[in-house]
Amino acid sequence: MLLKSFAVAAFAAVALTAVAHAGTSKPAREAVQQHELTQKNKALVLKAYQALFGDHDLTALDRYWAENYIQHNPTMTDGRDSVKQLLESLGVAHWPKQKVDLKRVIAEGDLVMTEVVQPKQGQSPETVIVDIFRVENGKIAEHWDVMQPVPANPTNKRPMY
Template sequence: MTQQEENKQIAITAYQRIFGNLDVTGVDEYMSKEFIQHNPTIADGPDGVKSLLQTLISQGVAKQKISFKHVCAENDIVFLHSRYEMAGKEWRFIDIYRIENGKLAEHWDAMMPMPDKSANNNSMF
């Protein structure tokens, strides 16, 4: 398995465990202690993600199988394009992770809820 394939597997497995299974212990297993967060609504470090998970759980977000529509890797960067259900609505996510020493080390994202009506007939995937 190439390093890029291994990085993709790390990102997919971590994302499913943390955000699909809502498993807080996955944060310590898959995230660097120096985790850098570029989403301005979440604090740096594993504790920021743990806090986000507690918020999702308290809002009633259910455990779910994440549907990964596109997964790409270049060097130490992995791009995930996925579907997620949150607050009774379907969302589309693009998450970008930098992998270092087998752990998620840095994160960027973009997200949007599925609109009730689309201006075109193209799928979001």
């Protein structure tokens, strides 16, 4: 009888554990899917960023940016052709290739944020750039950015990046 009571108690404990875990399996599965999507979007943005801004490959726009790309930079218009025209006017295709110096990358779901330092070029100072990209259907669909020149004589001596 004692063995039977033990078996019933053990079965009840296993059943309760299964019920408790069944209630959390969907949220756990969704968390895993969210993490996988985040990693996929982060990898896409990093690959696209290096291709366009490091390798100066303008065809990267066709591969990684959505045709109806939304631009929040007030000096540019929407669409990947606007980015292409700007970069062509700067002569970026003739610049030497370089490894993009990513200082920070933060990603969650469909949003990926990068922080890079653009080295001093000619008269333009070293500039810290923060880009935020929204990814949709495997393409960069939307973009925000903030650019700040690094001052020659800063009051605060800590680096900006």
